[in-house]
Amino acid sequence: xxxxxxxxxxxxxxxxxxxxxxxxxxxxxxxxxxxxxxxxxxxxxxxxxxxxxxxxxxxxxxxxxxxxxxxxxxxxxxxxxxxxxxxxxxxxxxxxxxxxxxxxxxxxxxxxxxxxxxxxxxxxxxxxxxxxxxxxxxxxxxxxxxxxxxxxxxxxxxxxxxxxxxxxxxxxxxxxxxxxxxxxxxxxxxxxxxxxxxxxxxxxxxxxxxxxxxxxxxxxxxxxxxxxxxxxxxxxxxxxxxxxxxxxxxxxxxxxxxxxxxxxxxxxxxxxxxxxxxxxxxxxxxxxxxxxxxxxxxxxxxxxxxxxxxxxxxxxxxxxxxxxxxxxxxxxxxxxxxxxxxxxxxxxxxxxxxxxxxxxxxxxxxxxxxxxxxxxxxxxxxxxxxxxxxxxxxxxxxxxxxxxxxxxxxxxxxxxxxxxxxxxxxxxxxxxxxxxxxxxxxxxxxxxxxxxxxxxxxxxxxxxx
Amino acid sequence: xxxxxxxxxxxxxxxxxxxxxxxxxxxxxxxxxxxxxxxxxxxxxxxxxxxxxxxxxxxxxxxxxxxxxxxxxxxxxxxxxxxxxxxxxxxxxxxxxxxxxxxxxxxxxxxxxxxxxxxxxxxxxxxxxxxxxxxxxxxxxxxxxxxxxxxxxxxxxxxxxxxxxxxxxxxxxxxxxxxxxxxxxxxxxxxxxxxxxxxxxxxxxxxxxxxxxxxxxxxxxxxxxxxxxxxxxxxxxxxxxxxxxxxxxxxxxxxxxxxxxxxxxxxxxxxxxxxxxxxxxxxxxxxxxxxxxxxxxxxxxxxxxxxxxxxxxxxxxxxxxxxxxxxxxxxxxxxxxxxxxxxxxxxxxxxxxxxxxxxxxxxxxxxxxxxxxxxxxxxxxxxxxxxxxxxxxxxxxxxxxxxxxxxxxxxxxxxxxxxxxxxxxxxxxxxxxxxxxxxxxxxxxxxxxxxxxxxxxxxxxxxxxxxxxxxxxxxxxxxxxxxxxxxxxxxx
Numbered sequence: 001x002x003x004x005x006x007x008x009x010x011x012x013x014x015x016x017x018x019x020x021x022x023x024x025x026x027x028x029x030x031x032x033x034x035x036x037x038x039x040x041x042x043x044x045x046x047x048x049x050x051x052x053x054x055x056x057x058x059x060x061x062x063x064x065x066x067x068x069x070x071x072x073x074x075x076x077x078x079x080x081x082x083x084x085x086x087x088x089x090x091x092x093x094x095x096x097x098x099x100x101x102x103x104x105x106x107x108x109x110x111x112x113x114x115x116x117x118x119x120x121x122x123x124x125x126x127x128x129x130x131x132x133x134x135x136x137x138x139x140x141x142x143x144x145x146x147x148x149x150x151x152x153x154x155x156x157x158x159x160x161x162x163x164x165x166x167x168x169x170x171x172x173x174x175x176x177x178x179x180x181x182x183x184x185x186x187x188x189x190x191x192x193x194x195x196x197x198x199x200x201x202x203x204x205x206x207x208x209x210x211x212x213x214x215x216x217x218x219x220x221x222x223x224x225x226x227x228x229x230x231x232x233x234x235x236x237x238x239x240x241x242x243x244x245x246x247x248x249x250x251x252x253x254x255x256x257x258x259x260x261x262x263x264x265x266x267x268x269x270x271x272x273x274x275x276x277x278x279x280x281x282x283x284x285x286x287x288x289x290x291x292x293x294x295x296x297x298x299x300x301x302x303x304x305x306x307x308x309x310x311x312x313x314x315x316x317x318x319x320x321x322x323x324x325x326x327x328x329x330x331x332x333x334x335x336x337x338x339x340x341x342x343x344x345x346x347x348x349x350x351x352x353x354x355x356x357x358x359x360x361x362x363x364x365x366x367x368x369x370x371x372x373x374x375x376x377x378x379x380x381x382x383x384x385x386x387x388x389x390x391x392x393x394x395x396x397x398x399x400x401x402x403x404x405x406x407x408x409x410x411x412x413x414x415x416x417x418x419x420x421x422x423x424x425x426x427x428x429x430x431x432x433x434x435x436x437x438x439x440x441x442x443x444x445x446x447x448x449x450x451x452x453x454x455x456x457x458x459x460x461x462x463x464x465x
Numbered sequence: 466x467x468x469x470x471x472x473x474x475x476x477x478x479x480x481x482x483x484x485x486x487x488x489x490x491x492x493x494x495x496x497x498x499x500x501x502x503x504x505x506x507x508x509x510x511x512x513x514x515x516x517x518x519x520x521x522x523x524x525x526x527x528x529x530x531x532x533x534x535x536x537x538x539x540x541x542x543x544x545x546x547x548x549x550x551x552x553x554x555x556x557x558x559x560x561x562x563x564x565x566x567x568x569x570x571x572x573x574x575x576x577x578x579x580x581x582x583x584x585x586x587x588x589x590x591x592x593x594x595x596x597x598x599x600x601x602x603x604x605x606x607x608x609x610x611x612x613x614x615x616x617x618x619x620x621x622x623x624x625x626x627x628x629x630x631x632x633x634x635x636x637x638x639x640x641x642x643x644x645x646x647x648x649x650x651x652x653x654x655x656x657x658x659x660x661x662x663x664x665x666x667x668x669x670x671x672x673x674x675x676x677x678x679x680x681x682x683x684x685x686x687x688x689x690x691x692x693x694x695x696x697x698x699x700x701x702x703x704x705x706x707x708x709x710x711x712x713x714x715x716x717x718x719x720x721x722x723x724x725x726x727x728x729x730x731x732x733x734x735x736x737x738x739x740x741x742x743x744x745x746x747x748x749x750x751x752x753x754x755x756x757x758x759x760x761x762x763x764x765x766x767x768x769x770x771x772x773x774x775x776x777x778x779x780x781x782x783x784x785x786x787x788x789x790x791x792x793x794x795x796x797x798x799x800x801x802x803x804x805x806x807x808x809x810x811x812x813x814x815x816x817x818x819x820x821x822x823x824x825x826x827x828x829x830x831x832x833x834x835x836x837x838x839x840x841x842x843x844x845x846x847x848x849x850x851x852x853x854x855x856x857x858x859x860x861x862x863x864x865x866x867x868x869x870x871x872x873x874x875x876x877x878x879x880x881x882x883x884x885x886x887x888x889x890x891x892x893x894x895x896x897x898x899x900x901x902x903x904x905x906x907x908x909x910x911x912x913x914x915x916x917x918x919x920x921x922x923x924x925x926x927x928x929x930x931x932x933x934x935x936x937x938x939x940x941x942x943x944x945x946x947x948x949x950x951x952x953x954x955x956x957x
Contacts, residue, residue: 410628
C-alpha cells in the first residue's frame with residue numbers, strides 16, 4: 001500500500017489538487033486574484049515535491065510503471081504547467097471560471113502522467129483520452145469568441161478520429177500478437193504484414209497528437225482560435241508528453257520493428273520540418289506562426305527519435321526541457337501583448353522595442369533559442385538531436401535538417417526584425433507586465449541561457465536514460 | 466597565462482555594460498574593456514614568445530581542458546599556437562579601434578556596445594578553441610550580433626543586407642555542422658582537434674567532409690561564389706560593424722579553413738586544391754574588377770575585401786609552408802587594413818554625409834589627418850613596400866611560386882595581375898576623394914577628433930609594424946604552418 005502512494009505520487013498529488021480546487025470553488029467565494037495565487041502556490045509545491053521520493057516500480061500487473069526517467073519527464077511537465085500558471089496571469093484574472101479552467105488543465109495533465117507511465121495499450125488509450133478531452137473543453141474557454149468554439153470543435157473531431165484509428169490499431173495488434181502489455185509485446189512482434197498495418201494505425205494516432213505532417217492540419221486553426229494559455233499548453237505540455245511516450249513506445253515496445261519505423265520516422269521528419277517551416281514563412285498571426293514553428297520543431301524531435309539509442313532518448317528529453325522554456329517564453333510575451341491590446345500579428349510588433357525593451361529581448365532570446373543560435377540552450381538541444389540522428393550515418397538527412405535550420409532562422413528573424421528594426425508610427429504602447437508574468441519570463445530566460453551552458457543538466461538526463 | 470581570461474574579459478565587459486546607467490558610462494566601460502583586451506593580447510603575445518624562446522616544443526601552449534558534456538566527448542579545450550596568437554592580436558587591435566570609432570553613436574548606445582563586445586567574445590573564443598564543438602559554438606555566437614548591428618544601426622537597405630548576411634552565414638555554418646558531424650563519427654566520437662589531427666580519417670570521409678567544411682568556412686571569408694553577402698553587408702553596416710565584419714569576422718572563415726578543414730583532412734585538401742585555387746583566383750580577379758566599377762567608398766572596400774580575402778584562400782590552396790604563412794599574414798594584414806579603411810570611410814561619411822566618390826574632392830585640405838590616413842590605407846591596400854599588404858601578398862606569391870607545375874604558376878601570375886587593377890581603383894578613389902579642388906559644401910568640415918585619431922594611429926601602428934619588420938609575425942606564424950604542412954606532405 002505504501003508503495004502505491006510513493007510510486008503514484010505525481011498522479012495522486014494532481015488528483016488531490018483537482019479535488020481541492022473543486023471544494024474551494026464550491027465552498028468559498030474567493031476572488032480570481034486570490035484563487036490564482038492559491039493555484040500557483042499549489043502548483044509550485046507540486047513541482048517541488050515531484051523531485052523527491054522517486055522510486056522505480058510497477059503497479060497493477062504492469063498496467064502502470066515508473067522509472068527515474070519517467071519521473072523526470074513528469075517533472076518537466078510539472079514545470080511547464082507551473083510556468084503556464086504564472087505566465088498568463090493577465091488572462092487568468094479576467095477569465096470567469098478560473099478554478100474550472102485549472103481543474104480541466106490538471107485533469108489533462110493527470111492524463112499525460114498516466115500516459116507516460118502506461119505499461120499497457122489499454123491504459124495508454126484511456127490516458128490519452130483523459131489527456132485530450134479536457135483540452136478540447138479548454139480550447140472553448142473564450143466563451144464569447146466564435147473562433148474559440150470552432151477550435152474546440154475541430155480539436156474534438158480530429159481527436160475522436162485519431163482515437164478511432166488508434167483503437168483499430170490496438171485491436172489489430174491484439175489480433176496479431178494476442179497481448180496488449182508493453183512488456184510482452186516485443187516478444188511477439190516479428191514484422192508480419194498485419195503487425196505492420198497495426199503499427200501504422202498506431203503511428204498515425206501519435207502523428208495526429210504530435211501534429212506530424214501530413215496529420216497537422218488541425219494544429220494551426222486550433223492554436224489560433226484557443227486562448228493563448230491553452231495554445232501554449234497544447235504546443236508545449238501536450239506535445240512533450242506525447243513525444244515522451246512516442247519515444248519510449250518505439251524504443252521499448254516496437255524495438256523489433258526498428259527497420260520498419262526508422263524509415264517512417266525519417267520520411268515524416270523531413271516532411272514535417274519542410275512543410276512546417278514553409279508554412280511558418282507566410283504566417284502573420286503570431287499564434288499561427290508559433291503553431292507552424294512548433295510543427296517544425298517536432299520534425300527535429302523526430303530526428304533525435306530516429307537514432308534509436310541512449311543518445312536519442314537523452315537528447316529528446318533535453319530538447320523538450322529547453323523547448324518548454326523557449327516556447328513558453330515566446331507565448332508568454334505574445335499573451336502579455338495580446339491580453340492588453342488584442343494585437344496578435346507580426347506587423348503590430350513593429351517598433352515594439354521603443355516601448356517595451358524587456359518583452360522584446362525576452363521574445364528575441366526565445367526565438368533565437370527556437371532557431372538554435374548559441375549561446376541559448378536551443379543550440380545545444382538541436383545540435384544534440386542532430387548528432388544523435390547522424391549516428392545512423394544518413395548525412396543527407398542531417399543535411400536537410402541543417403538546411404531547415406536556415407529556413408527557420410529566416411522566419412524567426414522576421415519577428416526580430418519587426419521588433420527591433422522596422423519603424424512604426426503607432427507602436428504598441430507600454431505594456432504593463434504583471435509581477436508574476438515577469439517572474440516567469442525571467443525564469444524562462446534563465447532556463448534558456450543556463451540549461452545549455454550547464455552541462456551537468458544534460459549529463460543528469462543522460463545518466464537516467 | 467590563463468587563456469580563459471580571453472573569454473571572461475569580454476563577458477564581464479558585456480555584463481558591466483548592461484549594468485551601466487547612461488551612454489557615457491557605457492562608452493568608458495567598453496573602452497576600458499577593449500583596452501584590457503588589448504593589453505591581454507600583448508601579454509599573451511610576449512608570454513607565448515617567452516615560452517617558445519625557453520624551448521617549449523609543444524604544438525599548443527597554455528592548454529586548458531575542462532569537462533563539458535563528457536558523454537558526447539566534448540570538452541572545453543583551449544590552447545594557442547602562433548597562428549592563433551596572431552589572430553588574437555588582430556582581434557584586439559580591431560576591437561579597440563572599433564570602440565573608439567563608435568564614440569558618437571547616440572542611438573541605443575548600450576545595446577550597440579553590448580553587441581560589439583559580444584562579437585569580440587565570439588572571435589576570441591573561436592581562435593583559442595581546440596575543440597570543434599566549442600569552435601562551432603563561438604562561430605555561431607557571432608552571427609546574431611552582426612545581424613542586429615547591421616539591421617538596427619546600419620544605413621541603406623540595411624534590413625535586406627542583415628537578412629542576407631545572417632542567412633548566408635547560417636548556411637555556411639550548416640555546412641560546417643554537417644562536416645563536423647561527419648568527422649565526429651569517423652574520428653571515434655571526438656571533437657578534439659588535436660586528437661582528430663593524430664587520426665587518419667578515412668579518405669572517403671575526407672572527400673565528403675572536406676568540401677563541406679571548406680565551403681562552409683569559405684562562406685565566411687567570401688569564397689567565390691558565396692561572396693555576395695560581403696558587399697551588401699559591409700556597405701549597410703555601421704562603421705564599427707563593417708570594421709568588425711571585415712576585420713575579424715571574415716578571418717574566422719580563413720582560420721577555420723586552415724585549422725579545421727586543411728589540418729584535419731590533408732587528403733581532402735590535396736584532392737580539392739585545384740578547385741580552391743581556381744575559385745580563389747576568380748575571387749581575386751573578379752573582386753578587383755568589380756571594385757573598378759564601384760562609386761561608393763564602402764562598396765569599393767567591400768569588393769576589394771573579396772579580392773584580398775581571395776589571397777588568403779589562394780595561400781591555403783597552394784599547400785606550401787610559405788604560402789600558408791602568407792595566408793595568415795594576409796589575414797592579419799587585411800584585417801588591420803580593412804578595419805582602418807572602413808574607419809576612415811566612416812569618419813568621412815560623418816562629415817560629408819556622402820560616400821559617393823564623385824561627390825567628394827579636396828578633402829585633404831580641410832581634413833589633413835583623415836586624408837593622410839586615407840592615403841596610407843590606400844597604399845597599404847595596393848601593396849606598397851613598407852606596409853603590411855606588400856609583405857603578406859608577397860609571401861603568398863612566393864609560396865605559390867614554389868610549385869613547379871604550370872597550372873599553379875599561371876594561377877599565381879593571374880593573381881599577381883590583380884595588383885595592377887588594385888592600384889588603378891585605389892589611386893583613383895583616393896585621389897578623387899582627397900585631392901583636387903575642394904567641392905562646394907565642404908568648407909566647414911572639421912578634422913578627426915581624439916578618439917578617431919587614436920583609433921587610426923593604433924591600426925596604422927599595426928600596419929607599419931608588420932610592413933617594416935615582418936619577421937616577428939613570420940616567426941610567430943610559420944611554425945604553426947609548418948605543422949599543418951607536415952601532415953599534408955606525408956604521402957599515404
